[in-house]
Amino acid sequence: MSLEQTGHENPALAGADFPERARLAGAPVLPDRRSFLRCALCVGAAGTLGTLEQPLDATPAAPTAQNRDDSHFxxxxxxxxxxxxxxxxxxxxxxxxxxxxxxxxxxxxxxxxxxxxxxLVHSRVCAAHIDPIEKKPFFHYLPGTLAFSVATAGCNVNCKFCQNWDISQARPEQLPAEYVAPQRVAELAKQNRCPSIAYTYSEPVIFIEYLMDTADAGHAAGIRSVVVSNGYIQDKALREAYGRTDAVKIDLKSFSESYYRQVVSGELKPVLDSIVTLRRMGKWLEIVYLVVPTLNDGDAEFRDLARWVKTNAGADVPLHFTRFHPEYLLKNLPITPVPTLERAKQIADAEGLHYVYIGNVPGHPAENTLCPKCGHMLVQRMGLEITQMLIDKGECPFCHQPIPGIWHA
Amino acid sequence: MRQETITARRKFLKNFLANAVVVGAGDQLSLPVAASANSHPARSRVVIARDPQLRGSGSSVDSQHMLKLLDRTMQSLFEADRADEAWKKIVHPGQCVGLKVNSLGGRGLSSNPVLVGAICERLQQAGIRAADIVVWDRDTRELERAGFRISASGNQVQCFGTDRVGYEDDLAAWGSVGSRLSKILTRRCDVLIGVPVLKDHDGAGVTMALKNMYGAIHNPNKYHPNGCDPYIADVNMLPEIRTRMRLTICDATTACYEGGPAYKPQYSWHENALIASQDPVALDTTGWQIIERKRAQQGLKTLEADGRAPRYLSTAADPRHRLGTNDPQRMEKVETALA
Structure with a gap:
């Protein structure tokens, strides 16, 4: 099952090949846990890391090496x-x-x-996982490949629907973590046949120094970097940091400033600016819009969004309407009805966007990529899996329409 | 039939209320203002007790002077003849008492260990076992840096940070706030006594009783925008905090009028005082006035003129929160000094 709410896909919710939790929950990291974590990070065999239990009472634990010294982070x-x-x-x-x-x-x-x-979070990895890149989701960037995915604690917004709030809203010292140097991330990605490193789960903006150093280390080792971000970043930092990466997925959480203020604790305008800048920089860009029932699911908002994307980012930018699941501080709302997502897609299609997808609904036909010219299905997906891939040399094999994207490593 | 039902309900309610009164009377606990909003006293008492000789001839606080100052504070607050009588109004033997200190400012500007030691001594005299007293804050290292001796076992006063036990997995939510709470608070403490420091705060304006509770949540960084308003009030509305909070004894031995909350010697002064109240809003309002007075003496702008007036106080006092009063007309300010 693919669940990528907010675009910050939950490391705890993985596909069939990745059934266990990756998040490193729990209180102090005990030596055996640390060994386990280190082992999992080194081998990355299953691409998963175990859940660490919290102590059951409030009996103080002995101080650990980690919580005594964070200088190396x-x-x-x-x-x-x-x-x-x-x-x-x-x-x-x-x-x-x-x-x-x-x-x-x-x-x-x-x-x-x-x-x-x-x-405080340079090389302080609290979640590491090997994911299909479709989970980010990137649908037009190296489809069918794996991304070595890392995160640290923290986030610069506070979305009330965040499904990774237990790491994104935590301070680094509250989470078990391992020191994983940038070069080590690149090595692990290579060892595990991941052509890309993904900065994801929490918010890469807040671990930007680590992202920059890791992207450089990755490129030196022939590994690309992809970012899953809220886009709430200043222009200079965006250019310097995301300029070192190869693809960016932005969570455009709404097309309303009031929603950003009340639900996200952020602002819309800087995110829109980031999207425009990324396009001008020539980065491969995809956009995710999490549809939250009653809060950002109006026809007018879908229409305004689609028009803005077409005008400012272009009709070829993939736009994913994804399904909300009740989480964190929005447990009172229902799961997004599929007809709502279909309505959003119809509106965006009608506005002239070429690649509009529906996410978090495994098996839905709108997971597939169709040729915008002849209508043939070019990429068939089932959840996170590619079941058919017909794009050849970046073109539709039926009508030779160029299909934008980075299709091969 | 319907009338009979109503009558029966009224009778039940009447009996229930009568029993509740009896239980309350027998308990003889002085409830915090927040927990008794309907029986809110006409005026909230705030005691400011000073001792010009608190440090003797040196710069450190003298423990014997501190004990006397604490006793004077508690007796004045509870109008008791003896200090132990005052303490017995807020704690009972068998309860675990948490002292939430503020250790952010290192040795220069944290809750003074001498004051905390004096409180622990009096709590034990009131029948609380040493091991049932927990001196705590967010981080054990910060406690150590502030001069506290860490102890987490044995028949002695316990002192450690939440980093040693962690936060609850589940969120506690109220209003704008959703946070994981310290397990020290939720699993150890029956009663909470705040022991903050009288300080200027770059965001909230001032930090004392109410803001001190940011040390009980896992994500205080999320609640600093907009002068911490309404977040400070909302954090204090979390039931796990509100139902435990009994008293605040604010350490104003060394205070800070600018550049807080970190310790900056050039902006600190020896007020040599304790400020105590069961009404945290009244206490913070009173402390704010003291800070403003000092700022004026130093030729600084008011916090209002500096764009940092503590707006959270009116939110805490509003009908939605009712954490106490920020109206000076509804406060009874008692100033006392040791000879």
Whole structure:
């Protein structure tokens, strides 16, 4: 089953080949757990990592090496400016947190220590997994391949529907994690025949230094990088960091500022700006829109969204309407009805978008890629699996219509 | 038939209420303001107790002076002749009492271990076993840096951070807040006493009783926008916090009027005082006034003029929250000083 709510696909919800949880839950990392985790990361054999149990009571555990010393995860942040009185202003995302000494930014993973701002999550991997790239979802980028997927704790927004809230809304010290250096990520990806590294699950914006270094290490080893992001990032950081990657999937969570304020705790405009910039940079781009019943599922919003995408990103950008499942702080709403997703697709199709998909509904015909010219089915999908692939040299074999995407490694 | 049912219900309710009153009277616990909104006292008492000789001739707080200052504070707050009488109004033998300190500011500007030690001593005299007292905050290392001795076993006062036991898996939610709560709070503490520090705060304006509870949740970083409003009030509405909170004893021995919450010696001063109340809103409002007075002495702008007025106070006092009062007319401010 493919479940990629918010586009930040849940590492705990995997396909048939990846049935176990990848998230590293639990309190202190005990030596045996650490060994297990290290082993899983080294081998990556099943592409999964086990769930770690929480202690049942409030009896204090002995301090562990990890919670005594986080210095090897701590690196000076790249995007910030210093202010008087040992304060700093973060320039990573549009929130621009002003952070006093000994305090952290909204993301919870960057800390001001004496007037210098540090990321606490460089190489601090709390989730690692080998996923089909369709799970991100990327449908036009190396289909049928695997992506070595990593995440750290933290996020720069707080979506009320987040399905990975237990890692995205946590501080790094609250999660077991392993030190996985950028070069090691590249090695693991190569060992496991993953042509790409995916930065995903939580929010890559907040571990951007690690992303940049890992993307460089990956490229040196012949491994590409793909990002699954909310796009809530400042222009300079976007260009410098995502410029080093090969494909980006943006979660466009709504086409309404009020929704962004109330449900996401963010802003729409900077996300739209990021999409435009990424297209101008020539990055392969796909967009996901999570359809939440009653909150962002109106015809007018679907229409406005589709028109904006066509005008500003182009008709060839894949747009995925995905199904919401009740999670986190929105457990009161129902699962998105399939007819709602079909209505969204009909509207976007009618506005002239060429590749509109429905996600999180395994087996739905709108998982497939059709030629926008002759209508033949070119890529058939069943959940995360490619069951038929007919695109040849980037063209429809029936009418030779170019089909945009990166189809082969 | 219907009339009979109504009568029966009324009778039941009447009996139920009568029993409840009896139980409440027998319990003789002084409930926090928040838990007794309907019987809200006309005025919330806030005690400011000072001792100019708190440090003797040195710079450190003297433990004997601190005990006397604490006793004066508690006796004034509860109008008790003896300190142990005052403590017995908020705790019972057999209960586990959590002292939520603030250790963010290191040795310079954290809850003073001498004050915490004095509270622990008086709690034990009130019948609380040493092992049933937990001094806690978010992080064990921060507690150590603030001068606390860590102990997590044996028949002694316990002191450790949530990092040693973790947070609940399930979310606690109220209003705008959804958080995982410290297991120290949820699984160890029957009663909560806040021991914050009188501080300026770059986001909230000030930090004392109410903001101190950010140390009980796993994601405080999410709740700093908009001057922490309405988040501070909402965090304090979480039932696990609200039902346990009995008292706040704010450490104003060393306080901070600018540049908080971190310790900046140039903006700190020795107020040599304790501020105590069962109404956290009234306490924070009173502390804010003290900070404003100091800022004025130092030639600084008011927090309002600095764009940092603690708006969260009016939210905490509003009809939706009723965590206490921010209306000076509804406060009884008692200032006392040791000779």
């Amino acid at each position: 701590t690196v000076e942040a790249r995007f910030y400016e210093k202010l008087p009185n040992r304060r700093i202003r973060c320039k990573l995302c549009p929130r621009e947190c002003t952070v006093g000494d000994r305090e952290r930014g909204y993301c919870g993973v960057r800390e001001n220590r004496g007037g210098t701002y540090y990321t």
